[in-house]
Every structure is written in C-alpha cells, then in structure tokens.
Amino acid sequence: MRLLTHNLLQCHVKGCSTNNYPLRVEATNVVHKEADFNPEFITHMLQKIEWNALRTTASALGVAELPEILPLSMEGQEELLKQIHLVLMETHIMDGKLVCPGCSHEYLVTHGVGNMLLIEDEV
Amino acid sequence: MSRPEQVAPADVYYNEEEAHKYTTNTHIIDVQKRMTERAIELLALPEDSTCFLLDIGCGSGLSGEELSENGHVWVGLDLSPSMLNVALEREVDGDLFLQDMGQGVGFRPGSFDGAISISALQWLCNADQRGHVPHKRLARFFGTLYAALARGARAVFQLYPQTPQQMGMITAAAMKAGFTGGLVVDFPNSTRAKKMFLCLFAGVAAEVPKGLDGTEGEDGQAGPSMPYSRKDRDAHFGKGKGKKAATKSRDWIADKKERRKRQGKDVRPDSAYSGRSRGPKF
Ligand SMILES: [Zn+2]
Numbered sequence: 001m002r003l004l005t006h007n008l009l010q011c012h013v014k015g016c017s018t019n020n021y022p023l024r025v026e027a028t029n030v031v032h033k034e035a036d037f038n039p040e041f042i043t044h045m046l047q048k049i050e051w052n053a054l055r056t057t058a059s060a061l062g063v064a065e066l067p068e069i070l071p072l073s074m075e076g077q078e079e080l081l082k083q084i085h086l087v088l089m090e091t092h093i094m095d096g097k098l099v100c101p102g103c104s105h106e107y108l109v110t111h112g113v114g115n116m117l118l119i120e121d122e123v
Numbered sequence: 124m125s126r127p128e129q130v131a132p133a134d135v136y137y138n139e140e141e142a143h144k145y146t147t148n149t150h151i152i153d154v155q156k157r158m159t160e161r162a163i164e165l166l167a168l169p170e171d172s173t174c175f176l177l178d179i180g181c182g183s184g185l186s187g188e189e190l191s192e193n194g195h196v197w198v199g200l201d202l203s204p205s206m207l208n209v210a211l212e213r214e215v216d217g218d219l220f221l222q223d224m225g226q227g228v229g230f231r232p233g234s235f236d237g238a239i240s241i242s243a244l245q246w247l248c249n250a251d252q253r254g255h256v257p258h259k260r261l262a263r264f265f266g267t268l269y270a271a272l273a274r275g276a277r278a279v280f281q282l283y284p285q286t287p288q289q290m291g292m293i294t295a296a297a298m299k300a301g302f303t304g305g306l307v308v309d310f311p312n313s314t315r316a317k318k319m320f321l322c323l324f325a326g327v328a329a330e331v332p333k334g335l336d337g338t339e340g341e342d343g344q345a346g347p348s349m350p351y352s353r354k355d356r357d358a359h360f361g362k363g364k365g366k367k368a369a370t371k372s373r374d375w376i377a378d379k380k381e382r383r384k385r386q387g388k389d390v391r392p393d394s395a396y397s398g399r400s401r402g403p404k405f
Contacts, residue, residue, distance in 0.1 A: 004175075005198055005218040012229030012267065021231065041173040041196065048175070048234055048273075089196075113207055116200075116222040116229055120254050123226050123263070 001114050003063070004045060004088040007054050009114070011100035011107075013122045019102035022053035027096035027109070030061055035089045039081045042088065043074045049088070058087045128246045128285075134202045142183060142205035152185060155241060158318060159189040162239040162279040165307065165322050165332055168195075174236035177271070179224055179280075180243020182206040184215035190239070191216045198235075200224060202246075225260030227267035234271050238278040244321070245282050248289050261293060265300035274326035278302070281320050290319075297323055305331035 011020035055066045064087050071077055098107040098114065105122070108115045168174050174195045178187050181199025183206050190197045199215070200222040201207050207219050222228070225247055247264060248257050268278060284290040290306070297304070304323040310316035311334060322331055 001218045004196075008231045008234040010229055010231050012227050038173055041175075044173070045175060048231070050231070111211055113211070113219045113221055116220050116226075118223075118226050120252070 001093045001109060001112055002089060003054070003057060003061075003091045003093070004049075006057065006093060006098070007049050007088070009098070011103060011105055012116065013100065013103050013105050013118060016100060016103040016105070020100055022050065022057065023098035023100055023107065025057055025061060025093060025096065025098060027061065027093050029093075029095040030063070031092050031094050032086075032090055033092055035085070037082060037085050039074075039078070039085075042081050042085050045088065046070065046074065046084070054087065058091075061091070063087055063091050128249060128283075134204065139205045139208070142203065142209045155185040156189055158241050158281045159186040159239065161309065161318070161335075162186075162241060162281055162320065163189065163193055165279045165320055166237040166239065166277050167329075167332075168237060175234070177228070177230075177235045177238040177268075178217065179228075179238060179240035179268075180246070181210065181217065181219065182241075182243075184210035184213055184217065184219075186239065186241045187215050187217045188213075198230075200228065224264045225255065227263045228271050229267070230271040232270050233273045235276060236273055237276050238268060238272060240278070240280040240282075242281060242283060244280045244293060245284055245289065248285070248292065258292060258296060261296035262299065265297045265302065269300045269302060269325055272325040276325050277304075277329075278323045278325065279320055280323070281318060284319070293321065297321070301325070303328045307332050307334050309335040 006025065007022065009021075009023055011023060013020075051066075051070055055068070058064045058066055064083055066083065066087065067080070071080070074081060092112055093109050094112045096109050098109060099105070100107075105118075166176075176190055176195050176197045178190060178197050178199040181187050181197075181201050182203070184199065187197050187199050187210070197217040198220065199210065199217045200220045201210075202221070202223050204221060207221060210217075210219055224243070247260055249255070250257055272278065282293070284293065294306070302323040302325060304321070307320040307322050309318045309320070
C-alpha cells in the first residue's frame with residue numbers, strides 16, 4: 001500500500017465519522033519500490049492529499065521530512081516534487097496495522113494488502 | 124451454466140483453484156480485457172493524463188493491468204483473498220484491499236478521478252450472510268462511493284443482472300445516493316456479445332453514451348442508452364412536485380398491457396383515456 005493510498009484512507013466503522021483520520025501506521029515492514037516520476041500526476045494528487053497527515057506519517061516512518069507549508073505553485077519545484085514522489089509513490093506499507101485515532105479499530109496490512117473488512121455490527 | 128454469483132458468495136466461490144482457473148483461461152482474460160477497455164472509454168477521462176482510479180471487485184488484477192497499461196494509478200478492492208493472492212503473485216501495480224463493497228468504501232471525499240467494476244456489482248444483490256439486506260448494502264456502497272469520487276467523475280459498472288428487478292434495485296440505489304447516468308447496452312441483439320454497462324456520473328450530469336453495434340453484434344443494431352435523470356429518481360422516491368413518472372406514459376401502459384396479455388392475465392381494453400391524466404384526485 002502506497003502512502004498515497006494510505007493518505008486517502010479513513011476509518012469506515014459505522015458511527016465513526018469524526019476523528020477517523022488519518023489512520024496511525026504501526027508498520028513492521030515498510031519498503032521502497034522505485035516508480036516512474038510523473039510530476040503532473042503528483043501535482044494533481046496534491047489537491048486531494050491532506051498535507052499535514054502526509055508530513056506526520058512520512059516523518060513517523062522516517063521516510064522524509066517534508067516542509068511545513070507547500071508553495072502556492074509547484075512550478076519549478078522539481079526537487080520538492082521528487083521528494084513528494086518518493087513519499088507518495090515509492091513508499092509501501094507491506095506489513096503492520098493501521099489504527100483509527102477515534103474508535104481504535106485496527107486494519108491489518110499483510111503483504112501490502114489492507115484488510116478493510118468489518119464485523120457486521122460495525123457496519 | 125450458472126453464473127458464479129448464483130452458486131456461492133465471492134469469497135467462497137473464488138477459492139484458490141477457481142481463482143487460478145479464472146486467471147489462466149485465455150478466453151476469460153480476453154473478454155475481461157475488452158470489457159475493461161470499454162469501461163475506461165466510458166469513463167471519458169481527460170486525454171493523456173494519469174488518473175487515480177478505483178477498481179471495485181478487482182479480482183486477480185486483470186482489469187487493473189489494463190488500467191496500468193493506459194497509464195493510470197489504481198486501487199483495487201475485492202472480497203476474495205484467493206483472487207487477491209493471485210493478483211499479488213502477478214505483481215500488479217495497484218494497491219489492493221480485502222473489502223466487502225456492501226460495507227462501503229472507506230476513502231476520503233473526492234479521492235478518485237473515476238471508478239470501474241467488471242462483472243462484480245451483481246454480487247451485491249445477494250444476501251450471502253445472515254443480516255445481509257441487499258438494499259441496505261447497495262445504499263451504503265453507492266453512498267460511500269459517491270463521496271469518494273471527485274465531482275464530475277464517473278463510475279462504470281459492467282454487470283450481469285439476473286432480473287430486470289435487480290437492475291432496477293441497483294439503479295434506484297445509485298440514484299438515491301446522488302448519481303445520475305444510465306445504462307449503456309453494447310450489441311443488444313447478440314446473446315453472445317451483449318454487454319451492459321451502468322454508467323454513473325457523480326455531481327455533474329452528462330449525456331449517457333450510446334451503446335455499440337456493428338462488427339461484434341450479430342445483426343448490427345445500435346444499443347439503446349437508457350438515461351436516468353434526477354426526475355426519475357425524485358419520482359421513484361416521492362420527492363419532486365407530484366408529477367407522474369415517465370413510466371406512466373401511454374407507451375408504458377401499452378407495453379405493460381401487452382406483457383400482461385402474453386402472461387395470460389386480464390387486461391382492461393384500451394380507451395381514449397388510457398395513459399391520460401384524469402384530472403386532480405382531490
Ligand atoms: Zn474509527
């Protein structure tokens with residue numbers, strides 16, 4: 001699971017609608033996999049990404065220290081875009097769990113696959 | 124031959140053996156690939172841009188590979204661990220989740236530029252477990268999907284509805300969640316090539332694309348597109364201003380009478396008033 005996808009994931013337990021994001025990463029295995037650098041796609045996804053959550057997660061996993069504030073335009077920000085690319089597209093959570101800050105539900109991640117199944121009374 | 128969803132739930136039906144069979148059968152691969160290509164076409168994404176897409180019921184990643192080949196980044200959901208294992212073995216590019224679409228998709232608002240689903244939505248109409256209520260599961264699925272899509276994004280579902288009622292149930296749930304759109308039928312006159320795509324728009328209404336005809340179909344008639352509008356939805360859910368739905372038109376009544384006649388049921392003779400408004404009831 002890329003950190004890009006993790007950044008867009010929220011807890012979906014019934015009734016858990018505030019403080020259900022970001023899911024805290026308790027990873028036992030995080031890997032780096034090279035991916036093609038696509039600055040247009042990164043810029044596009046920055047509109048959807050929650051920047052503070054990304055900074056916190058990247059820092060907690062020791063992947064990168066991202067700047068506090070994004071520049072208004074990403075034009076000419078090649079270095080920063082490459083750093084964000086490394087965090088979003090090349091960092092994969094392989095094993096561990098994602099924990100909801102609100103209801104403490106734990107979503108397991110195994111071989112990179114997130115288990116989002118709920119038991120019936122959580123739906 | 125029964126369709127898989129009529130035999131057992133997805134996570135049971137697609138055991139290791141079925142999952143492998145499914146992924147090595149060249150005919151299935153070919154059909155899946157073509158249906159995915161068509162679904163991508165119906166998404167009408169901006170040209171030459173990489174989009175972030177959701178693949179609902181991604182299975183072993185056959186459709187996802189098509190998304191990758193088209194340059195997109197994707198996330199795949201599936202209820203079958205065996206299918207997902209095959210996807211892992213095949214080292215697909217998408218991020219995978221073990222997920223039951225009837226429990227909703229847990230993504231932030233506006234996350235995806237589009238969603239596709241190949242041969243998966245009809246599973247949602249089954250009640251495979253105690254406590255499964257299909258219309259509730261459909262409502263939760265479409266509600267959370269609508270939220271997870273960017274405004275103006277589309278969701279395209281290739282599906283095999285078992286009955287027209289099932290199709291109606293699916294469509295009603297989608298409309299209630301806020302989607303507009305309609306059904307696209309490719310090669311409607313060919314039992315072999317006929318394919319149905321439910322083409323839904325999130326937030327921005329658009330014209331429902333035309334179905335395909337010609338080379339693949341047997342007698343080359345264009346597929347009808349059946350748009351559903353907010354008006355249909357309002358009529359269905361009793362909102363609107365009490366206007367009669369298009370379904371009560373003269374043609375609709377004539378069709379219904381014809382069907383009832385064929386079923387050997389009593390039918391009132393047609394009159395000059397058939398299908399006409401008879402004035403206010405009170
Ligand atoms: Zn929660």
